[in-house]
Amino acid sequence: MIRLKDIAASIGAAVHGDDSVTITRVASAAQAAPDSLVFAEDEAALSDALLSGAGAVLVTEELAGRAGGGAKPLLVMRQPRLGFARAALLLRSSEEAAGVHATAIVAASAVLGKDVSVGAYAVIEDGAVIGAGTSIGAGAVIGSGVRIGEHCRVYPRVVMYPGVTLGNRVVIHAGAVLGADGFGYVRDAQTGEYLQFPQQGTLVVEDDVEVGANTTIDRGALEETRISRGVKLDNLVHVGHNVRVGRNVVIAAQTGVSGSSVIGDDAIIGGQVGIADHVEIGEKVILGAQAGIPSRKKIRGPGVVFWGTPARPIKEYLKDLAALARLTRASKKKDE
Numbered sequence: 001m002i003r004l005k006d007i008a009a010s011i012g013a014a015v016h017g018d019d020s021v022t023i024t025r026v027a028s029a030a031q032a033a034p035d036s037l038v039f040a041e042d043e044a045a046l047s048d049a050l051l052s053g054a055g056a057v058l059v060t061e062e063l064a065g066r067a068g069g070g071a072k073p074l075l076v077m078r079q080p081r082l083g084f085a086r087a088a089l090l091l092r093s094s095e096e097a098a099g100v101h102a103t104a105i106v107a108a109s110a111v112l113g114k115d116v117s118v119g120a121y122a123v124i125e126d127g128a129v130i131g132a133g134t135s136i137g138a139g140a141v142i143g144s145g146v147r148i149g150e151h152c153r154v155y156p157r158v159v160m161y162p163g164v165t166l167g168n169r170v171v172i173h174a175g176a177v178l179g180a181d182g183f184g185y186v187r188d189a190q191t192g193e194y195l196q197f198p199q200q201g202t203l204v205v206e207d208d209v210e211v212g213a214n215t216t217i218d219r220g221a222l223e224e225t226r227i228s229r230g231v232k233l234d235n236l237v238h239v240g241h242n243v244r245v246g247r248n249v250v251i252a253a254q255t256g257v258s259g260s261s262v263i264g265d266d267a268i269i270g271g272q273v274g275i276a277d278h279v280e281i282g283e284k285v286i287l288g289a290q291a292g293i294p295s296r297k298k299i300r301g302p303g304v305v306f307w308g309t310p311a312r313p314i315k316e317y318l319k320d321l322a323a324l325a326r327l328t329r330a331s332k333k334k335d336e
Contacts, residue, residue: 002091004056007037008075011086016064017073021055026088029054037075037091039084058083101138110142119156131168143179149207163200163219167207173235175214179203182218182225182241182259197221199241206230212237212253221259234271246283258295274309287311 005019027036032054039058040046046067049057056073058080067074077083098115100106104122113132118124120138128142131150136142138156146160149168158172161179172178181199188195201220205227211217212235219225221241230248238256239245246265255273257263264283273287276295284302292309293299299306305314
């Protein structure tokens with residue numbers, strides 16, 4: 001339960017009306033109760049919000065002027081949807097209870113900060129360090145020497161191998177595996193057998209990263225794999241060893257990034273994209289769903305959408321499709 005004025009201060013909004021109202025959750029207008037916060041970005045949504053049972057409404061300055069002097073207090077900011085997401089995170093954090101479950105196994109040499117919570121049957125191994133306000137879900141395994149920052153949320157059955165470092169406010173969803181060995185082997189030319197190349201590097205995940213359920217991120221081979229600040233990885237993404245992902249990159253589900261590839265800041269990677277080894281994706285590049293990038297390819301062009309396999313600018317891709325369609329039609333006519 002948080003007072004409206006405290007929510008406003010946290011998310012960067014101004015309060016119009018009673019700022020002493022207490023809020024415990026966010027909700028849709030249809031499901032709102034007097035302790036709920038809702039948001040509106042257009043007049044139709046504003047009407048629904050004002051008629052709802054919500055205790056307060058997040059709106060733009062323009063919509064606040066159209067709301068009149070109604071009974072509901074307003075939180076006013078430029079991006080209500082963003083404020084709504086920030087408020088949801090704030091409210092959720094206030095509900096988390098600290099404490100170590102009786103069935104959890106915590107090594108004597110592990111260091112737990114203030115207000116850390118550890119769920120049932122979780123394992124925290126020797127030398128692990130967990131920052132204040134972080135929660136570790138049931139059945140999670142935190143390996144030796146792993147360092148986790150403050151106010152992180154690690155969901156059930158996450159596994160972190162030794163050598164993993166997490167920043168602050170990182171979210172790791174259920175079943176994710178961080179710091180496993182990379183897929184790197186050397187073949188014996190005489191016997192044909194494969195021998196694993198050393199996989200003894202580290203994995204660094206910076207602040208404000210979110211990793212989806214059942215996603216895997218490999219440790220570096222000899223150096224490090226790095227996921228930079230603000231990255232959002234969907235469910236079922238695989239990031240190989242020695243990969244560097246720049247700031248605020250978004251990667252959708254079922255995408256694979258092979259070893260030693262680099263993805264620049266603010267890039268957007270669609271679902272089921274395949275990125276081969278030693279690829280360089282430039283800043284603000286957009287890769288459409290199912291795009292394929294061959295080994296050692298460099299993709300450049302801020303704001304340019306690339307599509308197809310091998311990936312190319314979407315205008316070029318569509319021209320190729322049109323040309324293929326014409327050839328197909330011509331071939332059918334010839335066969336008639």
